[in-house]
Each structure stands twice: as structure tokens, then as C-alpha cells.
Amino acid sequence: MSASDLLRSGPKVINIGLPNFAADLERNRVEVLHLAWQPPATTDARVLSVLEALTEPSVRARIDAANETVLQKMTGAQPRLIGVALAGDVVDGLGDKTILHAGPPIAWERMCGPMRGAIAGAIVYESWADNLVEAEKLAASGAIHFAPNHHFGLVGPMTGLTTRGMPVMVVENVAASNRAYCTINEGLGKVMRFGGNDESVINRLRWIAGELAPLMARALEEAGGIDLKTIIARGLGMGDEMHQRNVACTSLIMRELAPAMAAVSTDPQQLQRALAFIASNDQFFLNIAMVMGKSIMDPVRDTEGSSIVAAMCRNGTDFGIRVAGTGDDWFVAPVEMPKGLYFPGFSADDANPDMGDSTIVETIGLGGFAMAAAPAVAGFVGAGRASEALDYTKRMWEITAGRNSEWTIPSLDFAGVPTGIDVLSVVASGIVPTINTGIAHREPGVGQVGAGIVNAPLPCFEQAVVALGERLGVKP
Structure with a gap:
């Protein structure tokens, strides 16, 4: 396009990153090409280097093949x-x-x-x-x-x-x-x-x-x-x-x-x-x-090359994950505080940080990953309107390697639940697993004081990416 053409015709725009700008231009009938891109969420130079090496086509193909093996074990479990x-x-x-x-x-x-x-x-x-x-x-x-x-x-x-x-x-x-x-x-x-x-x-x-x-x-x-x-x-x-x-x-x-x-x-x-x-x-x-x-996730451990999470759990102090391609190693970071609703007489000041092995259900695609199937839960855990339950499940699709066709969600046209949390996708996107949880009182002996949602801490997944890179012998 010459300078004179630019003055005589409308603009043609390439938008990179945030889709809102492209949407505004389209509403004003401006021709726009949107490129969906965002920088990796991590700022750690070593993690970025390993992530780049693991996404090189030949390495990624090896990881994808291992992940497909894990998905088959997960969906084929009985x-x-x-x-x-x-x-x-x-x-x-x-x-x-x-x-x-x-x-x-x-x-x-x-x-x-x-x-x-x-x-x-x-x-x-x-x-x-x-x-x-x-x-x-x-x-x-x-x-x-x-x-x-x-x-x-x-x-x-x-x-x-x-x-x-x-x-x-x-x-x-x-x-x-x-x-x-x-x-x-x-x-x-x-x-x-x-x-x-x-x-x-x-x-x-x-x-x-x-x-x-x-x-x-x-x-x-x-x-x-x-x-x-x-x-x-x-x-x-x-x-x-x-x-x-x-x-x-x-x-x-x-x-x-x-x-x-x-x-x-x-x-x-x-x-x-x-x-x-x-x-x-x-x-x-x-x-x-x-x-x-x-019982579903234990057999996937020691699947060489897989970037799929084999376990997530928390003890009220730390959050830990295991990854199929890194064996029994734990990747640990401080656990986060749930955000939710409290029983009468209690508040966030009474709450203990998140705890429990129950995140194994999110690991197989249920819980927070299947919130679209249970819109009533969104209100119970303080996650917003019932309609927002669908958004939680859709976000989890972005960080999983597949969907389980045997466990489907009617409100999403019977799409399968997000299955196989991929640590590479988590670190690249910055989208961390969403977890539905109960909230315990921070003092011994009191018991449950509410329910809410909590996010898995990103550093666990960053550590896992580095460890997987070491297992696969990539040179950052």
C-alpha cells in the first residue's frame, strides 16, 4: 500500500495479543487480523529457556506422544x-x-x-x-x-x-x-x-x-x-x-x-x-x-517424557505436584488462601490456607475443572454467577492435553471434561488449575468455616518444567 492509497482507503489492522482491541475495531467496521499471542507468564529466565527448548518441534513431538499414552491410561481406566x-x-x-x-x-x-x-x-x-x-x-x-x-x-x-x-x-x-x-x-x-x-x-x-x-x-x-x-x-x-x-x-x-x-x-x-x-x-x-x-493416576507415573500432572495436593502449608514424566519427585510451593464464602460468625481472618489430597479430583478433570456441570457450586463457593461456572471449565481446557469423552458436560454440548493437566501449557499461559475446596479454621479443633476456590501456585509448575527438561536432556 502506497502513501496515497493509505489516504484514499480505510485502515487494515493487525492486532497482536489482547482481543479487546480487535473486537472494538470490528464493531467499527475496520478490517482487522487478530493474532492470538501472549508472552509466557513466568519471568524466570531459566524457566523461559527450558520452556523454549521443550517446545522445539522434535522435543514437543516426543512429549506429545508420551502425553497421549498418559491420556489413554486415564480414559481407559476401569x-x-x-x-x-x-x-x-x-x-x-x-x-x-x-x-x-x-x-x-x-x-x-x-x-x-x-x-x-x-x-x-x-x-x-x-x-x-x-x-x-x-x-x-x-x-x-x-x-x-x-x-x-x-x-x-x-x-x-x-x-x-x-x-x-x-x-x-x-x-x-x-x-x-x-x-x-x-x-x-x-x-x-x-x-x-x-x-x-x-x-x-x-x-x-x-x-x-x-x-x-x-x-x-x-x-x-x-x-x-x-x-x-x-x-x-x-x-x-x-x-x-x-x-x-x-x-x-x-x-x-x-x-x-x-x-x-x-x-x-x-x-x-x-x-x-x-x-x-x-x-x-x-x-x-x-x-x-x-x-x-x-487409582486412575498412579499408573501414569514414570511415563518418560510426559508433562502431565500425576497428583496435586496440599497440607495447609505447602502445595505439591507430581508429574508423570518425573517419577516420585515433588514440586512444592507455599499454598494459597481460598477465596470464598464463610459460615455465619466466621471470616477470612479465621481461615487456614488450603489443604487436602482432594485435588486428585481436579487432576482427573473433575471438581473445579467440571464446574460447568454444577452451576450451583459457583454460588456456594463464592465463584460468581451460575453462568460463570462455564468459564472455569473453558479456561481449564486451555491447560489440558485432552478431553474425556466418557465424562461429558450437558451445558457445553456434551463436551468432555478437561483431562491431563499439562505443566508446559500452565507455565506458557499463566493459567493455573482452579480448585474447589472447603475452608478449615486456622485453630485446632474448630472445624470447617466455609467453602471457596483456590488456585494452584505457578512456581510448582515452573519447577516441574525445569525438572522435565533435565530428564529429557534439553539444553536451555
């Missing part, structure tokens, strides 16, 4: 709830005076208030101490071995505590011949997963171990196990996202369990108590969704 047993009887290596917790590894000295409170309660539950004061002294003495649930094939919500004497649900991924474990959801109110530790908490746990768990175990044997993928698929169509809303899936699992429980029960009152407990707890299915997620 998780079944097959039993309930004491953790000490089924979890390899879980010894005496050992307490497993949520999140990446952490020492007693760095644990948050709810975690310490729950540990004191667990010690009393196991009769290692007579009261909470003695229990806390024992925990601080070094006599208790602390380790993450993830190191033992387990997951647990919030504080996530597991000991030998606690019953766990057993899920087998038939496709990969592996098993995973999780405790039974305690119900609502003051509970150990939120740091509760008084007599009512301990008594409820002992009732679960002594009465509910054996009945569930016999019922699952009678039923021959329960397929979980179909329950998830139906739950998504009924308004659940499997983290903060499990109303539908709890009802569906109740339909599977109740006839078998009735068939094996020899005590009508015991049966009534068990059914009433499950029916009164809308979050009963949460722990089942979590252990299902663990």
Missing part, C-alpha cells in the same frame, strides 16, 4: 469400589506409630493448626495417648512417623489423616491391576478432616470402624464391587462436579449399596444407623471420587 478394610491390613508398609497426612511431606514443626489438632485426635483414637495434651506432646517428641498418604497409595480429604486402625475403602483399577485407598467420609460438622478432635469426633470414627465399615465390606462383597466411571458420568449430568457437590453421586452409590447392605445385615438397628448416616451426608461420595482418582 476403577471399581471393591471393599473396605482396616488400613493396617491392606496398606503395604503402614507401621505402628505412623500417621499419614494430606499433601507433600512436612515435619511437625511446620504443620498448620488443623493438621496438628487432627493428629492429636488420631493419637487418642489409636490409644497411643490418653488425652489431647499428652497426644500433642507425643507428636512433638519425634516418636510418631509422619508421611504423605500419596507415598502409600492413599489419599485423604483436608487433613487427610490415616492410621492403621482406620478403615479405608479399596478401589481397584482393573485396567492397570493397581489399588488405591481412602478413609470413609466422616460426615458434616466437627470432623477430624477439618481438625476436629473432641470426644464426639473420636466416637464417630470408632463407630465407623466398628459398625459401618464391616457392614460396607460385606455389602460390597455381596454386590461384587461397584463400577465408578458410570456413576461419575451420570453425576455430571445431574449437577455434580465431585468436589464440593456430590449430592447426585452420593444418591447413586446409595442405590448400589443399600440393597446389598440390607441383604447382609443381621441387625435392623445397625442397618438403619448405617443408611441414615450415608443418606444424611451429601459429601459421602467425595472420598470415593478421590480414591477413584488415585
